[in-house]
Amino acid sequence: MNVQQHNPFQFPRIYLASQSPRRAQLLEQMGVPFDVFLPEDSAAAELLEVVLPNEDPVDYVQRVSLAKLQAIQQQINTARLPPQPILCADTTVAFAAEILGKPEDAADARRILTMLSGQVHQVHTAVALACGHEVKRTCVTSQVTFKTISPVELEAYIDSGEPFGRAGAYAVQGLAATFIEHLSGSYSSVMGLPVFEVARLLRG
Numbered sequence: 001m002n003v004q005q006h007n008p009f010q011f012p013r014i015y016l017a018s019q020s021p022r023r024a025q026l027l028e029q030m031g032v033p034f035d036v037f038l039p040e041d042s043a044a045a046e047l048l049e050v051v052l053p054n055e056d057p058v059d060y061v062q063r064v065s066l067a068k069l070q071a072i073q074q075q076i077n078t079a080r081l082p083p084q085p086i087l088c089a090d091t092t093v094a095f096a097a098e099i100l101g102k103p104e105d106a107a108d109a110r111r112i113l114t115m116l117s118g119q120v121h122q123v124h125t126a127v128a129l130a131c132g133h134e135v136k137r138t139c140v141t142s143q144v145t146f147k148t149i150s151p152v153e154l155e156a157y158i159d160s161g162e163p164f165g166r167a168g169a170y171a172v173q174g175l176a177a178t179f180i181e182h183l184s185g186s187y188s189s190v191m192g193l194p195v196f197e198v199a200r201l202l203r204g
């Protein structure tokens, strides 16, 4: 996908190495022109997201965002595509140091959301941007407070399908907004890409 758009801040054109429609949407919001470039081997890409034993959530997102970048850099080099900065990101939810990735099924979504109900959790998004041989990185942590989710709300939310494909089994930009009592940090980062910090990396 090739996205040309009005670019008032004169951001450089980049490759977005992400299948996440939220990340594309946030780059569009920023006025950044981009080409989506996806890994050829999606199974290998999924393997990158395996958590190591006792891995700290911040270490985890940073490691995965860099691993995604290295895999895509190789592909872009091999394909001899025009050189442009390459952007990768990874978002994860952590509660009491436990990493809560995307739910495997409805039972897993129920387990994760029950854990988050009435509690404060962290959302970490790490970004890696390759500009030539240099790799610029940032990691943003937000604190999110959920209200107590009733059993009826929980089942209705799972039935909506929204938890699937999302770290922590929820989407701040969707129905789950009605669960969020308080958010401190970066809304866009919880959604998948911290707009302010990415703009700073691109300007730098």
Ligand SMILES: Cc1cn([C@H]2C[C@H](O)[C@@H](COP(=O)(O)OP(=O)(O)OP(=O)(O)O)O2)c(=O)[nH]c1=O
Binding pocket: 017, 018, 019, 020, 021, 022, 049, 089, 090, 091, 092, 093, 123, 165, 166, 167, 168, 170, 171, 172, 173, 190, 191, 192
């Ligand atoms: C917490 C939260 C996550 N998410 C999404 C953002 C990410 O798409 C996803 C976390 O998974 P990621 O592994 O970060 O991203 P992805 O697999 O969707 O895409 P890619 O690896 O190709 O870049 O969860 C929301 O959309 N809203 C939210 O509130």
